[in-house]
Amino acid sequence: MQTTPIAWKIVIDAEDPHRQAAFWAAALHYQLEDHSALIEHLLTAGAVGEQEILDFQGHRAWRDLAAVRHPEDPHDPGSDTGLGRRLLFQRVSEPKTTKNRLHLDLHPTPGERENEIARLEKLGASAQRRVVSAGSEWHIMTDPEGNEFCLH
Structure with a gap:
């Protein structure tokens, strides 16, 4: 084994x-x-x-x-x-047709989330929505081909 x-x-x-x-x-x-x-x-x-x-x-x-x-x-x-x-x-x-079954979670330096969203958007990402749940918050984004990822 x-x-x-x-x-x-x-x-x-x-x-x-x-x-x-x-x-x-x-x-x-x-x-x-x-x-x-x-x-x-x-x-x-x-x-x-x-x-x-x-x-x-x-x-x-x-x-x-x-x-x-x-x-x-x-x-x-x-x-x-x-x-x-x-x-x-x-x-x-x-082509991609449905929601990802697997995605990446990105964890930027604390306090840098908004700056990181702006930087990723300049690279070609799109912000989809903000999620607030059980005392936590993250943003769902997509890469240039529409693959979802989360920014915590």
Whole structure:
């Protein structure tokens, strides 16, 4: 029986994974992963084709995948893939149609909620509503593709 904790990442379906990754990197102050060295290696080896690649912010990137990682967590230097707290965005063909079954809760510095709402809105988020319940308060927001998240 395995007793070592299992590594994980959160995978989020997206219409545009690169736009979503750029938003969440800025929103969380995370590092946008740069997979260009790995991509060049795989292209040279013939393991992937140009149809799987695009140019994003001056770097070669996966057409259908983009990721962000916590800047202080370990990462693989050869691929820039995060080995800790990480969000991976994958392109899907179908649009978002219902409420998320899973969402992120963001907890800014105490007293900074209103400033954080304004900052996130400048990045492309939308404030949906304020919730007050049992002595607690938070705001429901959506990212640029309409995925809900909460700001406490």
